[in-house]
Amino acid sequence: MSTPSSRGPVDGPAHDVIVLGSGLAAATLAAILARQGIGVVMADDYSRPRLPRGEMLGRQASLLLRMMATRYGVPELASLTSLRELSEATGPTGGQERCHSFLYHRPGSALNPAETLQVSPPKSVPPEPMLYRPHVDAYLRDTAVAHGATEAGGSAVTGVEVTADGVRVTTAFGDTLTGRYLVDAGDGDSAFVAAYGLREEPTRLRLRTRSLYMHLSGVRTINEVYPGPEFQAPNPWHEGSTHHLFDGGYLGVYSFGNRPESTNDTTAVWLNLDADRFPPGASPTAEFRAFLDRYPSISPMFESAERVAESATSARQQYSCTTTVGDRWCVIGEAAGFVDPFLNRSLVTSLELVNAVAWRLVAAARDGDYSRDRFEPVERMGRQLLDQDDRLASLIMASTREHVMWRGALAVMETGLRFGQFVVQNAANVLVETGSDDALRQLENIEYFGSVFPGHKGYNELLTSALTEYQAVAAGDRDPDAAAETVFRWLAEAEFIPGFFVLEPTERFPQLSPADIQRLEDWARGEAPADVGALALTAIETIRREIARARRA
Numbered sequence: 001m002s003t004p005s006s007r008g009p010v011d012g013p014a015h016d017v018i019v020l021g022s023g024l025a026a027a028t029l030a031a032i033l034a035r036q037g038i039g040v041v042m043a044d045d046y047s048r049p050r051l052p053r054g055e056m057l058g059r060q061a062s063l064l065l066r067m068m069a070t071r072y073g074v075p076e077l078a079s080l081t082s083l084r085e086l087s088e089a090t091g092p093t094g095g096q097e098r099c100h101s102f103l104y105h106r107p108g109s110a111l112n113p114a115e116t117l118q119v120s121p122p123k124s125v126p127p128e129p130m131l132y133r134p135h136v137d138a139y140l141r142d143t144a145v146a147h148g149a150t151e152a153g154g155s156a157v158t159g160v161e162v163t164a165d166g167v168r169v170t171t172a173f174g175d176t177l178t179g180r181y182l183v184d185a186g187d188g189d190s191a192f193v194a195a196y197g198l199r200e201e202p203t204r205l206r207l208r209t210r211s212l213y214m215h216l217s218g219v220r221t222i223n224e225v226y227p228g229p230e231f232q233a234p235n236p237w238h239e240g241s242t243h244h245l246f247d248g249g250y251l252g253v254y255s256f257g258n259r260p261e262s263t264n265d266t267t268a269v270w271l272n273l274d275a276d277r278f279p280p281g282a283s284p285t286a287e288f289r290a291f292l293d294r295y296p297s298i299s300p301m302f303e304s305a306e307r308v309a310e311s312a313t314s315a316r317q318q319y320s321c322t323t324t325v326g327d328r329w330c331v332i333g334e335a336a337g338f339v340d341p342f343l344n345r346s347l348v349t350s351l352e353l354v355n356a357v358a359w360r361l362v363a364a365a366r367d368g369d370y371s372r373d374r375f376e377p378v379e380r381m382g383r384q385l386l387d388q389d390d391r392l393a394s395l396i397m398a399s400t401r402e403h404v405m406w407r408g409a410l411a412v413m414e415t416g417l418r419f420g421q422f423v424v425q426n427a428a429n430v431l432v433e434t435g436s437d438d439a440l441r442q443l444e445n446i447e448y449f450g451s452v453f454p455g456h457k458g459y460n461e462l463l464t465s466a467l468t469e470y471q472a473v474a475a476g477d478r479d480p481d482a483a484a485e486t487v488f489r490w491l492a493e494a495e496f497i498p499g500f501f502v503l504e505p506t507e508r509f510p511q512l513s514p515a516d517i518q519r520l521e522d523w524a525r526g527e528a529p530a531d532v533g534a535l536a537l538t539a540i541e542t543i544r545r546e547i548a549r550a551r552r553a
Contacts, residue, residue, distance in 0.1 A: 015039045015150075015179035016365045018169050020157055021186035022046050024054075024133065025333040025350035027140035028065075029185055032072040032358045034147035038365045041177055042144065043169055044186060046153040051213050051309050052133035053334070054344040055254045055268045056097060056241050057081065059421050060452075061344070062128060064351040067428040071437055072358060076143040080136065083259075086129045090139045093264040095130030095256040099240035101233070102410065103222070104403040106246070111297040113230040115403045119414065119503070120235055120511040130241070132256050132264055152177055160192045162329050181370045182329040183357060185350075188319060190335040198321045198331065205318040205390045209249070209340055209397060212271040212284050215309040216302070219255065219267040225300045234509050243342075244298055245400050249273040251291075251298065252341065266308055270341055274397065275316045284310055320386055325379040328370045332357060332378070337386045340393035349385040349450075356381055356444060359437070377444060388450035391467060398470035402480040404505060405470060408487035411503040412466050415491065416452035416459055418501060419532065422539035423454055429542060456532070458496050465490065496532045498523040517543060 019030050022044035033040040062081040069078035079085035086094055104115040145151060155172035162182060169177040184192045193199055222237035238258045244251040249272050256264040271291060281287030285307075292299035320337035324330055333350035340346075356378050364370050392413065399409030423446070427439040446455045453459040466487045472478035484505070491502045500519055503510055517540060524536040 015041045015177065017041075017181045017183060017361055018043060018167060018177055018179040020044060020160075020169070020182065020184045020190070020192060021333070021335065022141060022153060023052055023137050023185075023187065023334075024131075024140060024347070025354055026183075026185035027137060027144050028068070028077065028351070029183060029332075029354045029358060030144035030149045031074050031076065031140060031147055032068065032354070033361060034144055034149040035072060035074050036358075036362045037148075038362060039179075040144070040148075041150045041152055041179070042141065043152045043157050043171065043177060045156040045172075046141075048156065050187070051215060052137065053211075053213065053270075053338075053341050054347040055095075055131050055133055055256075056344045057128050057131055058097075058344055058348070059128070059417065060348045060424065061351055063421060063424045063428065064348065064355060067424070067431065067440070068351070068355055068358075070428070070431055071355075071440065074143070074147070076140075080129065080131070083127060083129045086131075086136075087261065090132070090135040091263070092261045093132045093135050093256060095132070095254065095258045095262060095264075097128035097130050097240045099233075099235040099237075101222075101237050101240060101242045102245060102406070103242065104245045104406060105295050105297045107294045109297060111226060111231075113228075114506070114508075116231065116233075116508060117407070117410070118233045118235065118237065118240075118509050119410075120240075120509070122512050122514065122517070124514070127239075130254055130256060130258070132266070157191050160195060162326070164327075167328055180328065180368075181361065181364065183361075184329070184331040184335045185333050185354070186335045188334055188338060190331070192329075193321060193331060193335060198323060200320045200322045203318050203320045203337075205320055205337070205339060205386065207318055207340060207390050207394045207397060208275045208316050209272055209393075210275040210278075210280070210315060210317050211273070211341055212288060213310065214269045214284075214288070214307060216267050216269050216305040217265045217308050218304045218306050219253065219269070220301045220304065221255075222301070234511060244295075245403075245406055246295065247401055248277050249397070249400060250342070253301075267305075272341060280315065318390070323379065324382050325372055325375045327372050330357060330375050330378055332382065336382050339386060339389040340397075342393050342396050345389045345392070349382075349389060352385055352450070353378060353382055355440075359441075381444060381449060385450035388448070388452075391463065392452060395463065395467045395470060398467065398474055401470070401473055402484070404484040405473065405480050407503065407505050408484040408491075409466065409470070411491055412463055412487065413452065414503055415497055415501055416463065419456070419459065419535070420451070420453035422535045425542050426535065426538045429538065456496065458494060462490055462494060495527075496529050498528070 016039040019026050019042050030040050030042050065077045065081050069075050079089050099118050099120040101118045158172050159170040161168045167179050167182040238255050242253045252270050254268040256266050324336045332353040395409050399405040427443050430439040448454045448460045469483045473480050473483050521540050524533040
């Protein structure tokens with residue numbers, strides 16, 4: 001394997017940092033660096049047709065954006081987490097996330113209302129934005145430029161050279177960019193990764209899935225297709241993300257026109273499949289049509305749909321790098337690796353690495369030390385994030401075998417997400433209250449970094465055990481019902497989980513309420529283990545402040 005190394009000098013650097021890429025992660029990093037007075041240029045062909053993966057923001061990504069807005073003085077990042085502020089910044093083209101809905105489907109069968117589920121936050125919590133990425137990414141690029149970054153977005157990057165004293169990037173137009181450090185924050189088609197042979201072949205990632213991505217217009221809502229009272233939910237199904245699960249995969253549906261203010265009829269749709277069981281079809285259109293023919297419980301939603309944009313993976317979508325950090329360069333985000341689109345975990349991974357590399361680049365620009373040693377923790381964190389996403393996504397895919405297994409996997413995941421957000425939130429609170437980012441830096445070394453619930457041994461061992469149990473089903477060594485029953489028993493017996501936090505196997509519309517917040521506080525002060533109790537108590541204060549702020553707004 002060849003790696004970037006010294007091959008002689010480059011011309012005097014004109015920039016501190018060259019960022020390859022033009023998407024959300026690249027533009028976020030460029031905006032942060034420019035705001036900190038770092039000379040940064042973004043290099044990419046902005047006109048290249050692409051369909052960004054990851055429109056759902058989600059709680060963890062929201063926390064990261066708000067934290068980085070405070071940490072680095074870029075308030076525009078926080079505006080992405082508010083539906084009102086995002087609409088003011090990019091126009092009313094984004095959707096809303098009031099709920100997460102999951103419907104289980106069987107080939108040739110009608111939808112069973114008992115196998116539908118909607119998870120909702122407390123009613124007083126404002127909805128999360130659903131990001132229309134073409135507009136959001138452009139807004140972030142404009143934000144970076146407003147803070148002092150420059151752009152080289154007219155043509156593709158054709159060459160990258162890293163030397164002992166700098167980096168040189170050439171474009172298809174013949175332009176040359178020079179700098180002191182290179183960050184590849186692009187996508188899987190990275191010219192830099194390809195040129196230096198950094199892709200890990202075969203990848204260490206275990207999951208084997210592939211996806212068909214589309215933007216469609218004219219998609220009908222679930223309530224239109226299933227108007228009966230047995231299908232009514234606390235929130236209209238389309239007012240949030242929807243995942244239609246089936247044996248061997250799921251169909252994700254995110255609507256950008258799911259609120260009255262939106263002017264965007266586009267719906268993001270992706271069909272995620274077990275790559276071994278479902279090889280690529282003759283064409284993306286034919287493959288999607290064949291899928292709908294197998295599932296008449298889904299097909300009516302797409303009877304009048306028209307294609308706006310399309311991007312398909314022809315084979316397995318998992319990839320990774322052998323190394324992602326060297327002297328004067330690093331690779332982050334989807335340029336470094338990708339696991340699966342479920343719940344947009346790749347956006348969380350990308351933002352975690354932007355946060356990790358940004359403060360190191362600020363320090364490097366001041367003392368001139370761009371060595372691998374300074375940035376090595378970024379490589380470690382990147383590997384951990386991918387490996388943890390691989391573990392979670394593998395559990396989700398294995399669980400699609402049967403509805404009861406899926407409910408068990410969702411209960412495990414939701415438990416982790418609920419407690420895991422407290423870990424980041426509490427460190428962010430320290431930043432707001434004291435101005436110190438020491439607590440955030442300490443999180444970089446937390447055990448099980450990258451997990452939905454970092455720092456907790458019991459939870460992560462439970463997740464691993466659940467995955468092992470479900471993989472035994474796939475191998476034919478375990479009954480699906482027995483495996484799910486075992487997982488629910490483990491959840492019920494776990495002393496670090498309050499009973500009311502666990503999604504029941506038959507509960508269709510779980511929603512946390514103010515009473516549940518009080519129950520959590522009572523549990524945290526009484527029965528909870530000391531570490532989880534302290535974590536929950538600090539977070540409850542934040543939750544109540546957010547609810548009060550939302551009511552005032």
